[in-house]
Amino acid sequence: MPDGRVIVIGAGIGGLTSAALLAARGCDVTVVEAADTPGGKVRAIDVGGRMVEAGPTVFTLREIFEEVFGECGASLDDHVVTQRADILARHAWREQRLDLYADRQASEDAIGAFAGAAEARGYRDFSAEARRLYDALDRPFLRRTKTDPLTLGWRMGVGGLRDYATLRPYSSMWRALGGYFADPRLRQLFARYATYCGSSPFRTPATLMLIAHVEARGVWLIEGGLSALASALEGLAKRQGARFRYAAPVSRIVVDNGRAAGVELASGERISADSVVCNADPAALGDGRFGVTATRRVPPASRSLGALVWLANVQSDGFPLTRHNVFFSSDYPSEFAALHAGRQPDDPTVYVCAQDRAANEGQIDGPERLQIIVNAPATGDRAGPSPQEIERCQHAMRTRLSQAGLSVDWTAPTKLLTPHDFERLCPSTGGALYGRASHGWAASFLRQGSRTRIPGLYCAGGSTHPGAGVPMAALSGRLAADCLLRDRASTFAWTRAAMPGGTSTRRAETVATG
Incomplete structure (x- = not known):
């Protein structure tokens, strides 16, 4: 019974x-x-x-x-x-592109071709550090009940003392990445992992570089x-x-x-x-x-990011979309400064999930399903974002995609979800998608x-x-x-x-x- x-x-x-x-x-x-x-x-x-x-x-x-x-x-x-994705994500800075792969050596080679041998070595060192952080925290923190710093140290044990002393909680992710990458594009790429938990890389501890290792272990596509x-x-x-x-x-x-x-x-x-x-x-x-x-x-100031999310069933052309695509802004510090101030950035980074594409697919013949995301402040229980902000953000989003060569038939059906919609789905969050x-x-x-x-x-x-x-x-x-x-x-x-x-x-x- x-x-x-x-x-x-x-x-x-x-x-x-x-x-x-x-x-x-x-x-x-x-x-x-x-x-x-x-x-x-x-x-x-x-x-x-x-x-x-x-x-x-x-x-x-x-x-x-x-x-x-x-x-x-x-x-x-x-x-x-x-299906395991061969390409983890495709990244674009206007006409410049860089893929990260499930095969780490392929990623290192791609980074070397994109930014030079020194940056490839930086990626190798960064990957080792991200793995070390993940391995140190997987069992004692991620898979155990919530703890405090002293208990975490006890859980990690004598063998983990060195790792515990070098978890890098007091340095921001952005600052730490500067020690691995001189190329600002690569610093921006790997800083984006902070947004996986709805946070700013300028305020997130470097400890969360471990998220990069989580993705490097494998991205799977589900039918x-x-x-x-x-x-x-x-x-x-x-x-x-x-x-x-x-x-x-x-x-x-x-x-x-x-x-x-x-x-x-x-x-x-x-x-x-x-x-x-x-x-x-x-x-x-x-x-x-x-x-x-x-x-x-959870005070509003402690909320994670929200989002403006466009859902589309459209014809696209030009840029060779894979399943996961990121189109970076030209000024990351300004983008996150605006979000921190509760405003929509004038020049946002755009994520596109092309849901009908496997990692190795070419152009699709006919309409395809896209999810397009731009980060937004979690103000869905307050005034913003205003219709004017949404209109400006939509224009900036389309411009960012167009500059990278992606042409989209925007006359086709789309649906927009805002922090107000996410607040209705998850009350008391303001539309924050990741909690605190x-x-x-x-x-x-x-x-x-x-x-x-x-x-x-x-x-x-x-x-x-x-x-x-x-x-x-x-x-x-x-x-x-x-x-x-x-x-x-x-x-x-x-x-x-x-x-x-x-x-x-x-x-x-x-x-x-x-």
Whole structure:
């Protein structure tokens, strides 16, 4: 018989992962989701009669999902069709182009041809440093519950003391990259990895250079996009016995005797549970959107970036698009200074995901699906961006693509998503897509952890520890499930050990660790 009733709020990647793992471990799991489909930010929207991926597009750390499926007695390959990309991304500065490859030697050779032998050596040294940082933090930080600096050092152990002392938290990524690359284009290229967690390379610790190694380990293309991965995780959870209720928004989390005891839906229906996993943004919990204040508030100044996202089904020509393409601005410092000031940059960097292209495809005959992203301030709960700002940004975006040689038929169907739309999707965020920004040495320790201030209430999702992105969201779901099961086990053990007349101690589940 199922052991322990669990409500999972939200069918994003973190919630789906928690649901599958908890159901596989014997819990009675019900997932309640406000939308009509699984995925959360991972979703597709109809544009001109075709479904265009509107959320994350880069799939890395495939092994995390292989592990999740394996723990549920299944295989990832049996549920999604994937192809490893030969080209990680194509980068353009007007007419100049540079590809990074899955084969690191090919990337080094391409950089050498693009910028000279010294820059190729700089890339080799940078890659080694990014790998060192990733290896140092993978097990003790990314795959463990949220910690503090002292505990992280203890987890890394004696053998990791050298790495712990050189994690580079006090130098910005931009400054550190200057030690590897004299060419400003390459410094700009590798600084862009800070935006993978919605942050500025001028304010992000150099520690996050590890993100470059994550991508260098492999980028995978999923048939059907990441929406297909969300559907596969939903099916996995269902096969373990989890139940799903869609179009079922939660109005409040029920707390009885100081402990999470279920949820109340907007319809008024109450669903009881022994534990609750919340896959909403922790900012919503901090603002009391669910009737409880279970996490710290995230001040607007601490939010990550939002975005203006154009979804298109258009004919293109000229520039040879691959799946992932980046068209860089001519002035990176000015671009991020504007974003920091809450304004749209006059000259933004543009990302284009050409969803109908594999990494090695040539020109497509006919309309193709494009997702076009420009970074934006997370002001979706306030006035901006104004229609005038959006119009100027759209003009700048089209100009940037045209300067690189990409011709697009803009008369074809398109749809624009703004921070206002993302605020509606994820309330209390202002449209920030990655939770709290990774600015300053302590930022990674300030992210919400798996546990909250309310016993029995846990957090999962890309805005919680260990960080932003689809693989990190899955890790957060696993951590939430592990914490829930450990807390319940320790409670049972405490109950069995209690004897009449003995001295009772505080249960482990009541410790505030938000």
